[in-house]
Amino acid sequence: MFDKLKQLGMDTAIYGISTMVGRFLNFLLIPFFTNIFAPSDYGIVQILFAYIAILNIFYVYGMDSAFLKFAAFKDAADEKDNFSTPYISVFTTSLLFSLLIVIFKDPISLKLGIPAKYDYLIYASAAIIFLDSNGVIPFLTLRLNREAKKFSIFKILNIVTNLALNLFLILVLHWGIEAILFSNIIASFVSLLLLFPTIIRNFRFKFNFSLFKRLIKFGFPYLPAGLAVMAVQVIDVPILERLTDLKTVGIYKANYKLGIFMMLFVNMFQYAWQPFFLQNAKEKNAKEMFSKVLTYFTLVGSIIVVGLSLFIADIAQIKVLGFSLIGSAYWSGLDIVPIVLFAYLINGIYVIFTAGIYIEEKSLYVPFIAGAGAIVNIIVNILLIPILNIYGAALATLAAYFVLALGYYIVTQKVYFIRYEWDKILKILIGISLSAVIYYSFSLETFYLELLLKMILFVAFIGYLYYIAVDRKEIAVIKTKLKESRGK
16 A cells, blocks of 8 residues: 555655746746736736636536546547547637637626726637647646656746746836736647647547547536636636725735645645546555545645745745845735635645545536535625625635535545544644644734744644654654665
8 A cells, every 4th residue: 555655655746846846937927926017917917817717617628537537447449539539629619719709809808807908918818728728638648648757847848938938028028917928828839839749649530429428428517517616716806806906806816826835735746646546446455545645635734834824924025136025015915825825725635535526437416516615605705805805705715625625525425435534634633723823822023033933833733743643653654665665
């Protein structure tokens, strides 16, 4: 079992290093943008990207989940059919959808509340969605073939291209926020060029209608589910804009992005987790392995949550050459970051719970679970934003991820029961809660005393995890296995 977990850890590390490098490079744009653009202008970009994220789900309509399922088990058709059929389907429909956006640019721009001088950015948005959607199936192919290094390099090159173009267009050519979207278009095009050999190698000019029916039957329920999940992630932006203004949206999203380090951990884990549980579902000790995965994910995630929650505000306000992690005009939203970090931890837990539904092909439940999360998110946003402003939006996201995790857990336990180590997980969550209560119980006037308190709290939390929350004998076994693997 530990050898299998080591395999998951190695894949997670490869995806993780590349994801961390890539996302960190991308994150460098946040201080760049927030130190140059006003919150209201940055808010326009965030509105557009929120709708791009939602439309990406329409463009793929569950074909990613269906392809992952049938290509992994290789029981539906030959490999080229498994690739070509969903790829042709996505290419055709994405081209049609983008043409419709171009045709109806004016009413779309008006509906989204985009200022008239920026309505041409709708064209750029349509191009981004088209290019990104056509890279989905090829990127999944790399993951299924365990070509983690190639996958990672391509993702990093995409982000490096985006970063370099933003710097050039804004600093050298003095473009405005349009540079952000144009850079994304070129970066997405570069990704497709890099994926072209993978597409050619797996593609044939044949559309398998029998396979397509199976793909649609399995994958289509993920369309409303995907929309609901994406709504959980981005619906706060348009609601916040309607209830406040573009400036508030800019401040909110700039600080929300400071949760990147927890998001990185969740994303790099998810990249490795899906192929891992699909390929190991038939192992005798599969359920025991999956139980351990939840425990150790929560353990590592809790350290990231507590550490960043304590120190992120201090880090964000450090100025280097007159620039800070986010511009001073955005600092009023720093207190939402701990909420966002914890929401990402819950997000990772719900990702783990999805395994049973994939393995048992119970995708019919997915829309209902995701729909419940989206509804909770919308309701809590509407109720709390007028009272708590951006804090209400952050709490709405946390509430939605909790509902998703609870829904997936209930369904998975019915169709694929796993005995999770809830005693250990509860101890970890209690440790997070105690750290928060202790920190907010003190009001220290000097920076150095507060910094000392934070350091003591963080060390105490690590000690609590080691001596109370986890099994030290199990940790010793893992250490031994790691030493053995290094010696080979």
